[in-house]
Amino acid sequence: MSTYSFGVIGAGIIGAAVAREITHRFPGAEVTVLDKADAVAAHQTGHNSGVVHAGLYYQPGSLKARLCRRGVDLLHDYAGEKNLPFDKCGKIVVALTPEEEVRLRDIKEKALANGVPDIELLGPEGIRSVEPNAVGRMALHSPHTAIIDYAAVTRALIDDVQRAGGRVILGAEVVSIANREQGCAVTVARGGEQSIHTFDHLIACAGLQSDRVARLAGGAAYPKIVPFFGQYSQLAPEHRNILNGLVYPVPDPAYPFLGVHLTKRVDGEMLVGPNAFLSFGRENYNGWRIGLKDSIDVAASPGFWKFAGQNMHAAVQEFGAVLSRQKFLAGAAAYVPSLEGAVSTPITRGIRAQAMDRHGRLLDDFVIEDIGSATLVRNAPSPGATSSLAIAEHLVETIGDHPRFTKYGSRGEGGRG
Incomplete structure (x- = not known):
């Protein structure tokens, strides 16, 4: 049985999956999720x-492509x-x-290179055979x-x-990390008081705060x-059955996001x-709570202004859709x-934690940084949730290869085989 202690920052799906994977690879280890x-x-x-x-878009051989395909199988099982x-x-694109x-x-x-099964190109008639209300050239x-x-998957993982x-x-904000070769001391603020938790290894899956947590652990800027x-927007009830599945546009290489889909x-x-x-x-999910610190942080980044200059035309188009639900x-x-003139209701927005480098380039692949006794997930955008169990498998297997943990972290003793 392992006597090691592990800390996981983040109780989203990736953090929950990592914590569960640790309990499998290191039986008896102390695991704390903050x-x-x-x-x-x-x-x-x-x-x-x-x-x-399914893994349609990702660069073959990339970490994202490999972990997405593995993640689909793990998530399904x-x-x-x-239950x-x-x-x-x-889905049709x-x-x-x-x-x-x-x-x-x-x-x-x-x-095909990523191993996505049973995909095929369809013409207009083929589109109608899959989605009778959809149209397109191909x-x-x-x-x-x-x-x-x-969210239900995450709750089940946390229960495990x-x-x-x-x-x-919960309610525990990490305010400092002393990261050394033999372990991490994490200071947490909770209920007006601070406490220190020490771990043999720390894994940060902090999503929207991942760069700030990484900096606390000594990571790069x-x-x-x-x-x-x-x-x-959620369509009115009369449109609930308008499609059998999902309808997506073809991504525009001039803009880094997929565009409006159903x-x-x-x-x-x-x-x-x-x-x-x-x-x-x-964390401005309702659109009204402006984050002054976050906004200043973006405005102070030269990389963001480079990105903005390169994507101004697409940004103007997107802003039109922000202002007008009809558009x-x-x-x-x-x-x-048949959705022309449809009635819809906006729902709580999502916020994507998109990593950007100093040159204003959005990072496409998953990014993981190892420093001292910490493993830092620096970029895990879509398909991060799809890949969550595979990301956990990958991270914990890598940690288990460290000489300090080899006895308990390998696929031999203490592993799942």
Whole structure:
């Protein structure tokens, strides 16, 4: 049995998955999850569309591509084990122009290289056979793309951690980290008081605060998190069954986000969104609570201004959709014409923790930094939730390879085999 102690910062789906994986790889280890929120899955995990991505878009061989495909299988099996809804509703990525058709064929080649099963290109008639209310010149059909409730998955993972003897401390904000080769001392502020927790190893999965937590642990200044909000609207009840699955646009290489699409949720609701625009606050979910510290942080970053200058045209287009819900819905009606004039209601926005380098480039792949006795997840955007169990597997296996932990962290003694 292991006598090691591990700290995990973040009770979102990745932090919860990491904590659970530690209990499997290091039986008997002390595991403590710290989160400044008062509930698990309070941030990105609890504010997303619930899509289980199949791995269509990602650069073959990248960490993101590999962990997404592994993550899909692990998530499917875990949902079955816990009796959580997992709906393989399928998805089509629709091209409306000849230029998009070219990009769609490139996506298909990436998807094949990534091992995405059963994908095929469809013409207009094929589109109608899958989604009778959708239109387009060509579409890539991914029949195994699924939907799930990630907050419910996170609660189940946390329950597993606690059943294995782990602790979950909520309302606990990490204010300092003394990171040394033989362990980390983490100072936590909670209820007006401070306490110190010591761990043999610390794993930070802090999402929107990942760069700040990394800096506390001695990590590099970059990548820096720049928050982008995504606003979804929920269609009126008469549109709940307008689609069988998901309808996505072909990504525009001139802008780093997917654009407005239609997403079914496991509760049966149909969502349109998201737009993507700079968020004035890392946790500004209602749009009104401006984060002064966060906004100054972005404004002080030369990399952000380089990014803004390169993406001004796309930003103007996105801002139009932010101001006008009619324009926002018109984007969806281009793919599903019967949505013209549809009624919808905005729901709580999501905020994407997007890592940016000092040159203003948005980082596409997952980024993990190891320093001292800390492992820092610096960038885990979509498909981070899809990949969460695989990210946990990857991180904990890497930690287990360290000489201090080899006895208990390998796939031999103490591992799952």
